[in-house]
């Protein structure tokens with residue numbers, strides 16, 4: 522099954538909801554970063570959360586979510602857009618932690634840490650980007666996205682995220698975002714809250730049926746209407762040329778010095794692990810470009 526995200530509303534129009542199944546892209550994150558089980562879970566949850574935020578914008582949107590929790594994974598960053606592209610990295614993706622003793626689940630909260638913040642930078646269409654930052658609630662990320670939507674966006678919303686990792690790789694990954702529109706009767710809001718609190722975990726639901734529609738039906742308690750599905754995928758737009766822009770920014774003198782020392786440059790993309798090599802000739806060519814731009 523391909524990864525996809527589904528947008529929908531309840532038949533009464535009071536609730537907007539989004540759900541995603543993201544196993545393939547989470548497995549790609551795991552593989553590209555050689556990530557531990559707990560890091561794969563954190564990266565998969567963050568990537569799915571970023572995709573859900575980008576998808577709820579009605580226009581073309583790009584979002585960067587940055588999490589600093591003070592935990593052993595270090596900084597985590599995910600970039601997503603409303604066309605369904607996402608990439609993510611953790612500073613130390615090989616760190617592994619023992620499972621939680623309470624329920625045997627991966628200890629994402631401890632791996633991410635709880636002493637820090639979640640920062641969202643959103644760019645919608647041609648509008649200037651806006652930024653919202655909230656302190657972390659648990660480092661489990663689902664709760665933290667929920668808190669961000671409440672605090673920073675003043676939304677009555679809930680986010681659930683989950684990743685199940687087996688010894689062979691990622692078995693299930695996905696999540697949902699449910700948003701109550703203004704003027705919804707309070708009794709309906711409370712009923713939905715109780716329903717979400719009583720739900721099985723996202724991964725248990727996806728194990729039952731690996732489908733965003735099934736996830737939404739379980740969350741909402743009704744069959745949603747106006748469902749629109751689109752594919753989501755891992756994608757990193759990096760290239761030798763883009764990284765070359767960074768080298769040009771060093772300036773002609775520094776590039777000359779590198780080339781004179783006969784040093785080749787190797788740059789690694791944090792997001793996808795791709796390596797780019799710049800030979801001495803490449804550096805000289807970049808120096809020429811830097812000279813041209815300095816004029």
Ligand SMILES: [Zn+2]
Nearest residue numbers: 757759790793
């Ligand atoms: Zn890349």
